[in-house]
Amino acid sequence: MTAIAELIDVTQTYFCLDCGVCTGSCPVAKVFPDFSPRQIIERSLYELEDFSDDTIWSCLTCAQCSVRCPADIDFPEFVRLMRDEAHAQGFDGIPAHNGMLQTITDIQTLGIGQNRNFWIDEGQTADKGDIFYFVGCRPYFDVVFRDIDAGSIKGARNVLKIINACGVKPVVSNEEKCCGHDALWNGNEEKFKKLAESNLDLIRSSGAKKVVFSCPEGFYTFKNFYPKYFGDLEFEPVHILDFLADKLNEGSIEFEEKDEVVTYHDPCRLGRLAGVYDAPRKLLESIPGIELREMPRSRENGVCCGTTGWMNCSSCSKEIQVERLTEASDTGAGTLVTACPKCQIHFRCAKAAFDLEIEVNDLYDIVADRLKV
Amino acid sequence: MFNMTQELVKILGIDPARLRLEWISSAEGTRFAEVATEFTEQVKSLGPSSLKQAA
Numbered sequence: 001m002t003a004i005a006e007l008i009d010v011t012q013t014y015f016c017l018d019c020g021v022c023t024g025s026c027p028v029a030k031v032f033p034d035f036s037p038r039q040i041i042e043r044s045l046y047e048l049e050d051f052s053d054d055t056i057w058s059c060l061t062c063a064q065c066s067v068r069c070p071a072d073i074d075f076p077e078f079v080r081l082m083r084d085e086a087h088a089q090g091f092d093g094i095p096a097h098n099g100m101l102q103t104i105t106d107i108q109t110l111g112i113g114q115n116r117n118f119w120i121d122e123g124q125t126a127d128k129g130d131i132f133y134f135v136g137c138r139p140y141f142d143v144v145f146r147d148i149d150a151g152s153i154k155g156a157r158n159v160l161k162i163i164n165a166c167g168v169k170p171v172v173s174n175e176e177k178c179c180g181h182d183a184l185w186n187g188n189e190e191k192f193k194k195l196a197e198s199n200l201d202l203i204r205s206s207g208a209k210k211v212v213f214s215c216p217e218g219f220y221t222f223k224n225f226y227p228k229y230f231g232d233l234e235f236e237p238v239h240i241l242d243f244l245a246d247k248l249n250e251g252s253i254e255f256e257e258k259d260e261v262v263t264y265h266d267p268c269r270l271g272r273l274a275g276v277y278d279a280p281r282k283l284l285e286s287i288p289g290i291e292l293r294e295m296p297r298s299r300e301n302g303v304c305c306g307t308t309g310w311m312n313c314s315s316c317s318k319e320i321q322v323e324r325l326t327e328a329s330d331t332g333a334g335t336l337v338t339a340c341p342k343c344q345i346h347f348r349c350a351k352a353a354f355d356l357e358i359e360v361n362d363l364y365d366i367v368a369d370r371l372k373v
Numbered sequence: 374m375f376n377m378t379q380e381l382v383k384i385l386g387i388d389p390a391r392l393r394l395e396w397i398s399s400a401e402g403t404r405f406a407e408v409a410t411e412f413t414e415q416v417k418s419l420g421p422s423s424l425k426q427a428a
Contacts, residue, residue: 113423
């Protein structure tokens with residue numbers, strides 16, 4: 001059996017109806033007509049597709065196609081597996097930022113002693129405990145994207161402030177590694193496994209029973225892919241929105257009133273992939289003075305922020321981002337709120353490049369800013 | 374860019390003294406030799422890097 005035929009077998013793409021809903025829904029196909037999920041599947045079925053096809057690296061894996069597919073074909077997973085084989089054969093996507101972010105995570109597979117906790121100032125943390133705060137790549141993003149005011153460290157401090165306000169001093173570790181999300185979607189399974197194994201060892205040794213995430217990619221990777229590769233986890237991955245929702249229900253957290261009209265952008269890992277749509281909206285609506293206006297494309301139809309896995313960022317990415325920011329402005333909102341550090345970076349990059357007026361802000365910055373302590 | 378790399382190297386736990394940027398023109402052979410020798414000595418004196426120990 002050829003590698004393509006095996007892939008079709010595993011992903012059951014032979015159920016494809018050839019209806020074209022995938023390509024019709026695809027934000028990339030709209031701006032880059034050479035890319036067509038329908039044609040990739042069709043070519044694969046006739047074994048005309050091969051792993052050198054460079055359009056497979058253009059897929060955002062945003063799952064807009066798969067949530068609409070009448071045959072339930074998981075196109076992002078198909079693409080991920082295709083990239084694995086392509087990478088093994090020596091084909092790769094085009095790394096953005098000269099591959100700097102891939103290098104940073106490569107170095108992390110070597111088990112060096114990082115100083116990634118340098119950002120902690122007023123926040124309270126512990127060396128051991130039941131709750132681990134998995135910060136994610138924010139310390140690195142903050143440095144790499146300082147020119148576009150990434151605000152990644154500010155976000156990490158604010159998430160810690162929120163966790164502290166919930167009465168918890170979480171474990172935050174210098175030994176934390178990248179969760180491996182990008183390696184996984186860049187077709188580099190080996191690198192993903194190295195990073196994941198190291199994180200699992202670290203969390204085991206911390207004794208934590210719950211690991212709290214604010215990054216949708218980290219949360220989704222731990223929840224979905226870690227058990228897939230390593231079996232049942234000895235701890236529970238918890239999204240900060242759920243963590244916070246319990247405290248809000250108890251009434252132990254209160255907010256100061258400040259008027260602001262906002263719109264919410266669903267990150268694809270949090271929305272379509274992890275199924276979290278209501279929690280961020282409920283949280284925003286529970287803050288007095290905040291008025292939430294929905295964009296036409298929201299929830300299951302929320303469009304991707306334009307780039308995934310620091311790869312194949314192009315004029316198409318910028319077109320998607322500018323269109324999204326315009327859609328956000330058109331609601332009359334002054335701020336686009338997102339809940340993903342990468343969405344924030346991508347939108348702030350487009351905002352800076354095209355001199356757009358709308359503010360781009362992190363959900364947790366808004367929450368932390370209004371917390372009554 | 375160099376400052377950024379220096380900061381990243383620090384977060385990764387690598388001694389920033391292992392990183393150096395110098396602009397030397399093709400007419401400055403002596404200067405190149407001096408800098409290369411000096412930097413080699415500096416890196417040698419730091420001992421094996423954390424990357425080598427980890428690998």
